[in-house]
Amino acid sequence: MVSAPAAISSDSQTTTRMSAGNITFFPPQPASPASDGPGSESRAPGLIEIAGLDFYYGEKKALDGINLSIEANRVTAFIGPSGCGKSTLLRCLNRMNDLIEDAGIRRGSIKIGGADINARGVDPIELRKRIGMVFQKSNPFPKSIYENIAYGLRIQGFKNKAEIDSRVEASLRNAALWNEVNDRLHDNALGLSGGQQQRLCIARALAVEPQVILMDEPCSALDPIATAKIEELIHELKKRYTIIIVTHSMQQAARVSDRTAFFYLGRLVEYGGTRAIFMNPSNPQTEAYVSGRFG
Amino acid sequence: MNFQTQRTGRHARESIVFALLRAATYAILLCGTLIVGTIAFKGAPVLFKPSFPFINTTFLTSAPETLHVFEYDGRKMELGDREYRAFRGKLAADAAANPHSEIRIPHSEQSYVYSAGGIFPCIVGTLFLVTGSMVLALFFGVSSAIYLNEYARQNAVTRLIRLAILNLAGVPSIVFGLFGFGLFVIFLGWNVSLMAGWFTLAFMVLPVVITASEEALKAVPRGYREASLALGATRWQTIRKSVLPYALPGILTSSILGIARVAGETAPIMFTAAYVVRDQLPWQVAKLGDFLFQGVMALPYHIYVVSTKIPQNEYTERVQYGSTLVFLILVALIAAASILLRNRLRKKHQW
Amino acid sequence: MKTRSNETAPENEAAATPPPDGTNPGAHSPFAGSRSPLAPDSAQAVRRSLAARGIRAFFGSTALVSLLILTLITIFLFREGLPFFGASQREIALYRQAGLEYIDILRRAETGHIGLVRQLSDIRLRAFQHFVETGHLAVSDANARLAAFDNFADRFSDAIGPVRGLVSDIGEAATGIKTRAAVENDKAIQRQQLLDAGKASEAGQIKIEPVDFQKEIKPILDTLPACRDALRSTADELRAILAAAPSFDGRSLAARMETFQKRARAYIAALPGIENELSGWTPSEPVRWHASIVSFLTGREWITASFWQDWYGILPLFTGSLLASLIALAIAVPFGVGAAIYTSQVAARREQSLIKPAIEFISALPSVVLGFFGIAVLGELLRSLSQSPWLDWLPGFPIIERLNALTAGCLLALISMPTIFTLAEDALTNVPRALREASFALGASRLQTTLRIITPAALSGIISAVLLGFGRVIGETMVVLLCAGNRIAIPDFSAGPAVVTQPVHTMTGIIAQEMGEVVRGSTHYRALFVVGMTLFILSLAINYAAQKILRRYRLPSA
Structure with missing residues (x-):
């Protein structure tokens, strides 16, 4: 990180500020040439717009008035202590929470590409086809490496063998796994190492060409080398995909993400450019967390 | 972006398949309900009656009798054996006292075995069989589970024991019957007796009890044991004071449910404990030894006898459905009792 | 202290004096090890460690009971059965x-x-x-x-x-x-x-x-x-x-x-x-x-108490048992597995809490009650149903015999259903959540996830459930004794699918029916024990196969 301190301070100004108890929403600032952050940030309306979101597990409120705008082709990190609701929010984005009984959104909306994903008539299955997800624990199907990736394609209605073959190869290449497994595509995926399994899961998500990839602590079960590989991969992928990553590791958030959202007790405490959040957090709770005093 | 459904066929296919699966599920439940319903519907008139005390006490408290059906005075009479004899005796006495009257002693035109009276000895016999085998099975089963879960380490012997338990669970009940017959009835010379039935049934449910008990013991948090041991208690004290009381509700419920199930088994007691008919009740014995070594009548066996071994006609239906309903109720009561017992124990030892 | 009762003695002593190291069966535990420095040497301690050993030995011996029973079953079946071959x-x-x-x-x-x-x-x-x-x-x-x-x-x-x-x-x-x-x-x-x-x-x-x-x-x-x-x-x-x-x-x-x-x-x-x-x-x-x-093993006739010559061929009984069991499985597998899939994957939690106890309740129905139902209701019901003209196209209809393999098979299906359902449901529920989620996250529908991911992943469990259900029905006695028709003859398979409406006799049924009437020690008596041995070995084999499949193809818990 070789950015000048000045850039950092200017980044802090664009940080969406809110106190833990306050649920007012500061809309993303209109497009202004941002000199901060890596790359060129634009302030166009985000790809994903979350407004006033309340989420409940039964009677327990898990998310409280979340307002968040996530931009396309960026890596956005969700950080915060356990139980802060970051994974819940992530799973709201592809409606995985639909699978949990008695859980659901009571208020607020999520729009992706301008469309409300919880609107009547929205098919969560169509939604999930465009929003890929990678889980905390690698979860390859007990099938061959090839079949793991082909599964999603078949679900999408691909029938042509040659096309499936080429897509499998392409996504394995994109996930930087091709060179390691191209000679054993038809071996059981459970024979791969933990890091390879996780990259396979990423490849599986890539194969169906989603617009957004959600990553739920994708490296928490991996060793540092495997983690480094995945982080490298994330850097590659953000050229083409919008990536949202939930992580426990603040170093990881700092390394891979462009923007960071800090959650605490179901509330979004602070959201802004990653460097600003880490170097110059505006909220004392954020500061306490990123400096390791709790969490 | 558009997240509307793209292919409309998918929803329809999905709901059809799920509806089929659902239909299969409820078809099973319907079958069970129909069977119980039929038996309850046809058995209820035998067991209950419209006037006080609403329960057919004769059926529940007397022994099976032969039913005599005959015509007398132009009326059709249906009398049980004892009543029939009394009736004839009275008529004979009347005739002797009144030589000139035209009292004719009717001859039994039709008699139907077991179709009159009740099933009291069968109920009693079943209760004795179930209680005895329950005590034995709980004793052996819970002790085994304690050993396996609290004392034993993983080694060849425990693996062998677990293998035996697993395999024992799959042995057909009739094979247990043959085994009980070979070992208890013939080899040990116990003859067809309560004891032979107890052991046969107990051995048969042993796998169920052991498995249930082990699960209940496993559910007691490790911390309880460690806390007790850390206080200087011995292993046995720990088990007795800090493990068993908490595991007991679980042990009792699942075991007794299992036992209630095998109490319904007929095959194992056919050659080991059950008599087709026996006049004495189990407690009508001279000494304790006789009590243990007597055969008894048992409800499931009685149902088998009255539904296959005797000629079928309109009069046998009464005892068939009546016995079956009583048997079902009995099994349900045993299960209910176990659940009540569990609830009481739970209240006592909350955790 | 001297007046205390025997019953409470060991506890008090135990609390007072820890055991000498090495004599305590629990010595491998950290708790036992930590006490050793205290090294008491009183007679009480010795007595108490003896008591602890005694208790352990007592529980150990009761645990051996199951092993003993299995051995005894083997011994007594063979003891009574093996002389059959000499006599025969x-x-x-x-x-x-x-x-x-x-x-x-x-x-x-x-x-x-x-x-x-x-x-x-x-x-x-x-x-x-x-x-x-x-x-x-x-x-x-x-x-x-x-x-x-x-x-x-x-x-x-x-x-x-x-x-x-x-x-x-x-x-x-x-x-x-x-x-x-x-x-x-x-x-x-x-x-x-x-x-x-x-x-x-x-x-x-x-x-x-x-x-x-x-x-x-x-x-x-x-x-x-x-x-x-x-x-x-x-x-x-x-x-x-x-x-x-x-x-x-x-x-x-x-x-x-x-x-x-x-x-x-x-x-x-x-x-x-x-x-x-x-x-x-x-x-x-x-x-x-x-x-x-x-x-x-290959005799096609089971003829007993004949003036001419007795034959003890197990084939008619074996085929009868097999036929009735296969009919049962043909009904029970689709229904049982279907219900398991429905309950574990589709039903809401409240519906589950209705279905599961109901099936538990069906499994508690005594088999003699089901048998009686067959003889009193189902046999006649099926026969009168089979006489209706619009069911004429079904093989074997109209049914001639009231009690036949089909009647028994229907009830056996109900007996095996709870076994198949419970075990299959377990297997399906135990498929890691992660697989389910991964599939959903790729945009698969519930049906696709269930059929392509979850069911294949649980397949070994389902197969072993079916096998154990098979073991359950082939060993079932009362239903077949009451409802299978008890005709000792190899079913006529040339009749095609209509074979299911023929009366059969079974291995379990023959034991129950004839054991009470044979002369002890006669060849016939021993033959029944050999049938029992066959059943025993068969049940062990089925059990073994079920365990093997379960273990061999179990998902590695990732």
Whole structure:
């Protein structure tokens, strides 16, 4: 990180500020040439717009008035202590929470590409086809490496063998796994190492060409080398995909993400450019967390 | 972006398949309900009656009798054996006292075995069989589970024991019957007796009890044991004071449910404990030894006898459905009792 | 302290004094190890450690009970069952020595002929119906039209006369020999018993005259030329009669007559074979050592308490058990697995909490109650249902016998359903959540996820559930005893799917039915134990296979 301190301070100004108890929403600032952050940030309306979101597990409120705008082709990190609701929010984005009984959104909306994903008539299955997800624990199907990736394609209605073959190869290449497994595509995926399994899961998500990839602590079960590989991969992928990553590791958030959202007790405490959040957090709770005093 | 459904066929296919699966599920439940319903519907008139005390006490408290059906005075009479004899005796006495009257002693035109009276000895016999085998099975089963879960380490012997338990669970009940017959009835010379039935049934449910008990013991948090041991208690004290009381509700419920199930088994007691008919009740014995070594009548066996071994006609239906309903109720009561017992124990030892 | 009761003693002591290191069975635990520095040496400690060992030994011994039972089952089944093979071997030897086998060869000519005669009377019945119903003839006219046929049929049926006469003549001689051998054998046993009891003088009074089979069988063997003549004359006569067989105008009747003629000619052609077998037969040829095992395992007949010869072939019972079980599985697998999939994947939690106890409740229905339901309701219900005209297309409908493999199979299905359901549901529920989520996250629907990911992942569990369900039904006794119809015969599989409506007998049923009536120690009694052994081994094998599949294909818990 070789950015000048000045850039950092200017980044802090664009940080969406809110106190833990306050649920007012500061809309993303209109497009202004941002000199901060890596790359060129634009302030166009985000790809994903979350407004006033309340989420409940039964009677327990898990998310409280979340307002968040996530931009396309960026890596956005969700950080915060356990139980802060970051994974819940992530799973709201592809409606995985639909699978949990008695859980659901009571208020607020999520729009992706301008469309409300919880609107009547929205098919969560169509939604999930465009929003890929990678889980905390690698979860390859007990099938061959090839079949793991082909599964999603078949679900999408691909029938042509040659096309499936080429897509499998392409996504394995994109996930930087091709060179390691191209000679054993038809071996059981459970024979791969933990890091390879996780990259396979990423490849599986890539194969169906989603617009957004959600990553739920994708490296928490991996060793540092495997983690480094995945982080490298994330850097590659953000050229083409919008990536949202939930992580426990603040170093990881700092390394891979462009923007960071800090959650605490179901509330979004602070959201802004990653460097600003880490170097110059505006909220004392954020500061306490990123400096390791709790969490 | 558009997240509307793209292919409309998918929803329809999905709901059809799920509806089929659902239909299969409820078809099973319907079958069970129909069977119980039929038996309850046809058995209820035998067991209950419209006037006080609403329960057919004769059926529940007397022994099976032969039913005599005959015509007398132009009326059709249906009398049980004892009543029939009394009736004839009275008529004979009347005739002797009144030589000139035209009292004719009717001859039994039709008699139907077991179709009159009740099933009291069968109920009693079943209760004795179930209680005895329950005590034995709980004793052996819970002790085994304690050993396996609290004392034993993983080694060849425990693996062998677990293998035996697993395999024992799959042995057909009739094979247990043959085994009980070979070992208890013939080899040990116990003859067809309560004891032979107890052991046969107990051995048969042993796998169920052991498995249930082990699960209940496993559910007691490790911390309880460690806390007790850390206080200087011995292993046995720990088990007795800090493990068993908490595991007991679980042990009792699942075991007794299992036992209630095998109490319904007929095959194992056919050659080991059950008599087709026996006049004495189990407690009508001279000494304790006789009590243990007597055969008894048992409800499931009685149902088998009255539904296959005797000629079928309109009069046998009464005892068939009546016995079956009583048997079902009995099994349900045993299960209910176990659940009540569990609830009481739970209240006592909350955790 | 001295006045305290024995019962509380060990506890108090235990609390006061920890055990010396090494004598405590729990010494491997960190708690035991941490006490060792205290090193008490009182007599109390020794006593208490003895008590601890005693308690441990007590529980250990009770744990061995299951092992013991399994061993005892094996021992007692084999103890009572294995002598069957010796006894059966002797019976088969006697069967040959007394000439029964010889007569059975000859009798085959008779049985074949009976089959043909039966076919003739069937043809007559159809011809008569044809004349009366479609030809509108009066009964007397129809009979008159059939006079020639009747004449033919009578002559055909009488032609076997010489053979039948021979069979009954030498049959008596052979059973005579057999009875005498049995009497002498009984005497020998009685004498042995008396000798064992030390009553030598009484034993001496029993005179045993061993049967001289060589001499006794002579008259039977001497009938060979007569047999030959009888067979040949029968063949000649049948051929002559067939040559003058009447014919029918009706197409189907003519065709039937044609098949009859074909069969009759084949029968006649087979008669010289019987003749050859008769001349080649020697009573002194020793019975092969495995004859009894072969006759048990492959015997197609289970005939007991016969004046002629008892046969203990397990095939009719085994096929009967198998047929009833397969019918049960054919019903129970789709329903049970379907319900398991529904309950674990589709049903809401509240619905689950209705379905699961209900199925538990079905599994608690005593089998004798289900059997009674079959005999009292279901058998009749199925039969009357089968008589409705719009179900006519189903194989085997209308059902003739009220109690048959199908009736039993339906109820057995209900018995195996809870087993299959519970285990399959467990297997499906235990498929890691992560797989489910991964599939959903790729945009798969619930149906796709269930059918393509979850069910395959749980397949080993489902298969082992089905296997255990199979074990459950093949070992089930009361339902088949009450509802299967108890006809001891191999079901006629040539009937196609209609075979399911035939009455069968089963391995479990035969034990339950005949055990109470046999003479202890007789061959029949032992045969029942061997059937029990077969069941036992079968159940162990099924159990083993189920465990093996479960373990082999279990998902690695990722």
